[in-house]
Amino acid sequence: MTVGDMALAGNSETVQQTGSSLQWRTVGTDTFNSLVAAVTSLGGQSGSAVSVERILSMIQASSAPANLVQNADQNWGADVSTFGRKMADIESRANRARKDLDSARQDQSAARHRLNEADRSGVGLPLQMRPILVLAVNGATERIAGAKQRLAALDEERQGADSSVASSILTQRQLYSSARNAMPNPPTISAGVRVSALMPDGTTRTISAVDLAKLKDPTSIARVWQALTPAQREQLIADFPLLIGNLDGIALRDRNTANVITATEHRGELEKQIRMLRLLEKEYGAEQLYADKISGLHGEIKSLDAILGDRNWKYSEKKDPNGLSFGMYRVFDENQKQSDQVGAVLVGFNPLRDSIITFQGTLDPQTGNIPSWMTQVGVVVPGTNSKLAEFTADLDRGKNLFRKSGTKTGYFTWHGAPMPEFDLPTHVVDPAEQGLSDTAAPRLASFANSLALPSGTALVPIAHSYGAAVLGTAEMLGLRADRIVYVAPAGLGHDVTGVPDFPYTKDKPHFVLQARNDTVVGWNQGSSMFQLGHGDTNPLDTPGVTRLETGYLDTRDPDAGTIESPGGMETHSSPFAPDSTSVRNITRVVTGESVSLYHANDADWVYGGRTMQRLEVTDSGAGKREEKISSVDLSRVG
Template structure:
């Protein structure tokens, strides 16, 4: 048990505290690179030497050494995370203690910070003399509460460190009755109901949670039902690891291309075939795009602009076209949560990451202005492989079908990890992102209070009542849509609408309902009155192509103003 005292807490150097986790983080990074390099080399040995008892013994030793390297990396990562929590916690507690001391001194107390001695204020003299004094009991209770928290943090940190470090005899100690998690038990949580995942996570000890984050960040970071701060810790590790792997691959490919381009002779047919087979130049371009996207995420996490809330990384992967989920503000502590789902051409590159984060930051800022007393979190959800072409990919529903289950599970996870009263959850789809949202709400229950379709090419539903979300009331009151008059998306007519238009042009009889039931390429237009939702105003737009289609979040945009009102639930002010 910790016996930390008030003078010891006050004597802590915050700057020195914060250097400790970065040092162990650097050690973990070096060990991670070493383990990766070792793995590449060790896998080659059995290919060259596999027969006989000596080969078997050597390969067994190589395997054990690899496990030792990975264990050392995990231990260093756990230490870094434990010390980071300790540094932030103790710095905050020290600040609170100093605030109590300053208030007490203003009331006439004398407090010796080196010994903790408290000298009561002098008794007031003279007729009617009064002096505001903090009661001694209140002062002592404040200090006692702070020291109790500090000692608990001290003990927790000590247990985390003890779990992954050997004693003086070189024996790894573990707390009685606990065991560190194996990979299989963490992997088993994938795809489970987020409420069950949250129950599992809460059942773990702090040491087990810290170990899981450090040892299996690529698993923990994608578990819906794990709290945002834990997913953020895991995914920051993933971000660094994935960035380093992509940079290493890029540099190796660039060196290979440079070597072949500087041979001083024409390439042989085999060398040309090698370049074509490996698609070296194409892969280099892809790697550079994704490295730029990962670095853009890192900049928002580590270098927020003045006034920007902290960002939480809830998912990241370079696979496919790349995936990234970034929350502006902590959704677990927010009263209003909005999830922004992007559409066609979304890719893990700097351009799309910057655009997505810029829109999320703007919506978070607008919501904070409209509801300053209620925290808001806006989430950039690039959690699916989006179409990378208008034709044929954006004309297909398969991309939305693949996104639907992941989006539903993510929203369920937000409910499962949220602290305090039930939050108001809004999902905002843009362009093909509306198709993904629509398919999520037609193929299952989507855990949202409001659904917003911006510039939609169709959502896979004929009417707002086909969407399954909310509390079971009238869904049309909470389905919102807008499309600018000059947005090119309005020209994305589906086959049914095209035939209908041809029939009208040839003089076939039509009704007002026929004309209004406009079909777009992915279904009924939700910004048409017959869809049954609530249509809100957006600027008609000027220009052509993507200019109008991407202008909904520009400064001064009425659509952006309306999005903020919907996010905070000020429905009466939506225009």
């Protein structure tokens, strides 16, 4: 390669055209706009069978790579266009230098030729010509050297430009690579693995996980599943964990095995979303642009860590309110021996349906379901603002109820559908909308009725806030239970007129607990104006529902205050205070023990101007002597 070849290499016009086409390419923008259109078409959450919030999050995660690709296209295109113009400038100067070099070489050659010819012919030159020709040769030589120096400098300049654009291209390639790596993985699709199975009609067929689900009836599904060999079950779980893990009728142990696979994969996707959002913040030069979103994703990861129990080392210094290390769950065996279990039993997990269902307790080693010695099982149904990002609070609530319920009790925490969010100013009426309970109720009824409970094991749902509307609607749809507890209920469901509407629980004991000054639901219970609210039936005074005393925050220390003491919105959840009278009553309903009846506050009549006014005596009801009844048959005790 001769001097100047580097400066003249390539086609600057083609490079500029390539850069321009990259700058004007709109693949990322088109993708982003399509995703935005998808977001705007989602509509509200109420009544949707899937989690709109989850889909929105997935779309946002997918739009991030699209934005990165668009930015990379524009940045790379700009750099390539600039490089093309730089090439053209260097090329122009190199062509001039080459032209000067060629001219100098021609002049040098001509002068040397005349000198050489005169020397060979013996004919002398005029006295003044030889010095002139010598000067011409020397001048041409200097011009050649100068042109070569200019070309060498231009080669070096071009090499620097090449190096600069190569570094820029490498940066953009890394951005493309980051965008590719941050793209959500394609959904796991069943490969259609089939196993030989004994069907309910006595025939033998080869079936897939989908075929099993098509049976629909949980009892039939359970019979087929139990007849499979462990190896066959493992095959179907590995092939379609999302389906098997959420299929009513499958043994709880095997549902957990499948759901651990799905939850672990989903946690990896959440971590990928965080990395992508961090990249976008860096790209936009805005460090806190996605701070709230990232915080929510970290909350979801923490909840999954707490459920799976496989990263407890990250939280080694943290204890939950029950004194257990993070990700640990107390359980008891058949001999009432205590042990701490790593991770909860994850019996339901489908992020698209916003479904998370856990179980705290020992499973039968043979059947993988509730053991025969477990005498009662609680099902906690949380309410407004319950979601994966905050699920550790629901887990802690279940742990506390478990701690207070003896050694023969297990607890499900059922969040099998999206719950409403209350957050000013964007989510104000969501908790009063009925659609979410319409979605959740049939799922709760199906789950509860499909549980393989041993004979004599009581099932006791405990629903809080919006969860009570879900539970009441589920009862109307045919949920079966032995005793029912509503805590600070938003209502019993918009179509429920009373306990007689419940085909299988109308003759079962129903209980309600609520702070006397609950400002969240106390003002609108028994109201359903403008299609908002959860029925005209007020759970606090409807026949067939017995109100229990909430009493004190700590039964051992009345001076700590009553359930009403926290005031404000806190009293909506204070009935779950760990050592409270209300939690004692809730857990005694679960275990079938005696419970204490509610007492209204006393009232004094005082003059207020020209009229008498009735004023409640604060905390007087909680201080009254307990009246106890059986939580099983409502008979008086003592």
